[in-house]
Amino acid sequence: MLTLLLIIALALAFSNWMEQTHGLSTNGVINVSFSTNAPNINGAWDTPAEWADASEVIISNQYGWTTYVRVKHNFDLFFILLDFVTDQSRGFANLPDKAQVAFDTMDDGADVPWTDDYLFYVDGVWGATATFQGTGKGGGFLNAWTGIGNPAGFAASAGFTYSPYEENRQHQIYEFRVPTRFLGEKSTYGFYVTVVDVGSNTFLEWPLNSGGTPEYYEGRIYRLNPPPPKKWGDIFLPYRKFSVSWNGDTYPVFILSNSSIENFDFDQVNKMISFNVTGGSDTTGYCNVTTPNALLGGPYTVLINDSRPTILNEVSNDTYTFLYFTYSHSTQKVKIIGTTVVQELSSNIILPLFAALSTLAVVFVKRRIRRSKT
Numbered sequence: 001m002l003t004l005l006l007i008i009a010l011a012l013a014f015s016n017w018m019e020q021t022h023g024l025s026t027n028g029v030i031n032v033s034f035s036t037n038a039p040n041i042n043g044a045w046d047t048p049a050e051w052a053d054a055s056e057v058i059i060s061n062q063y064g065w066t067t068y069v070r071v072k073h074n075f076d077l078f079f080i081l082l083d084f085v086t087d088q089s090r091g092f093a094n095l096p097d098k099a100q101v102a103f104d105t106m107d108d109g110a111d112v113p114w115t116d117d118y119l120f121y122v123d124g125v126w127g128a129t130a131t132f133q134g135t136g137k138g139g140g141f142l143n144a145w146t147g148i149g150n151p152a153g154f155a156a157s158a159g160f161t162y163s164p165y166e167e168n169r170q171h172q173i174y175e176f177r178v179p180t181r182f183l184g185e186k187s188t189y190g191f192y193v194t195v196v197d198v199g200s201n202t203f204l205e206w207p208l209n210s211g212g213t214p215e216y217y218e219g220r221i222y223r224l225n226p227p228p229p230k231k232w233g234d235i236f237l238p239y240r241k242f243s244v245s246w247n248g249d250t251y252p253v254f255i256l257s258n259s260s261i262e263n264f265d266f267d268q269v270n271k272m273i274s275f276n277v278t279g280g281s282d283t284t285g286y287c288n289v290t291t292p293n294a295l296l297g298g299p300y301t302v303l304i305n306d307s308r309p310t311i312l313n314e315v316s317n318d319t320y321t322f323l324y325f326t327y328s329h330s331t332q333k334v335k336i337i338g339t340t341v342v343q344e345l346s347s348n349i350i351l352p353l354f355a356a357l358s359t360l361a362v363v364f365v366k367r368r369i370r371r372s373k374t
């Protein structure tokens, strides 16, 4: 009996560990579209095209309250739209409506927000913004979160206007821009969104009904304390860019994948690019890797945990090589080994340098000879 309990406890601990380290949140996942079409952060759809190419998620509760969430990125920045189509009142008395988006940058879930968790705030009337960081304490909002300055590149704005989702009634719209550099460049982040309509004393959150707690002022929702990060969903970026710096030049390596990419590394000595791919166990993963030929030239050897992949396609043009291969999850180590590699120093630097060093060496030797004579 004791053994059985122990086995069950171990199995539960293992499945919990699996959930946190391999694969995406069971609370929901948003795949973030890549787009070079950066929106203007002003609390309005400037044109229908502004958000047309972003990923879409609908938050809709049992009373019909609805917010459309749209997310996209351009490698450097995340863009988030919250189009609260059923919020057609602008604040209440002196209390503004508000919106919050939060990122769990380690995507480690947890029972309370820690210092890797960030929350961005904008109010619906004046467009005042704020950035908060988790404290690791939990409790009410002011205990669990502490205000820090907005990071460089951050912007958020609110507006009360029409949109392609609701063209006949003005309603509350929020736009956010969050710099990737501030969050750390990852494939997967924990993600949480909330909008508060003070007029109807209602809030909506993504994931829906994940347990955010309203905090009241004179009977009206004043603040919304997010649920523990373990209740949040995930956002996932299928398209990543890794910049390799070599001798003052930057070589971009692009990876399109359904796996989380971690520990990207360029090893010049071994003419190798390597990284880890992680996804839900027993699922098939793929990578489409675009490498500058000047950084790493072919023909290439691709190894997944030191074995050759069953499917491998290689296509090159003058500048880039495109490698496509598949594997089974969960975590695998990918190595891409080239035939040629960017050089340590280009020859037009090496030759003069070599000449200078040789001259120095000759002078040095001559001096030593003279000294030894005296």
Ligand SMILES: [Ca+2]
Pocket (backbone or CB within 6 Å): 039, 040, 041, 042, 043, 044, 045, 046, 050, 175
């Ligand atoms: Ca806009």
Ligand SMILES: [Ca+2]
Pocket (backbone or CB within 6 Å): 087, 088, 089, 090, 091, 097, 172, 196, 197, 198, 199, 200
């Ligand atoms: Ca409102």
Ligand SMILES: [Ca+2]
Pocket (backbone or CB within 6 Å): 104, 105, 106, 107, 108, 109, 110, 113, 114, 116, 117, 229
């Ligand atoms: Ca966290």
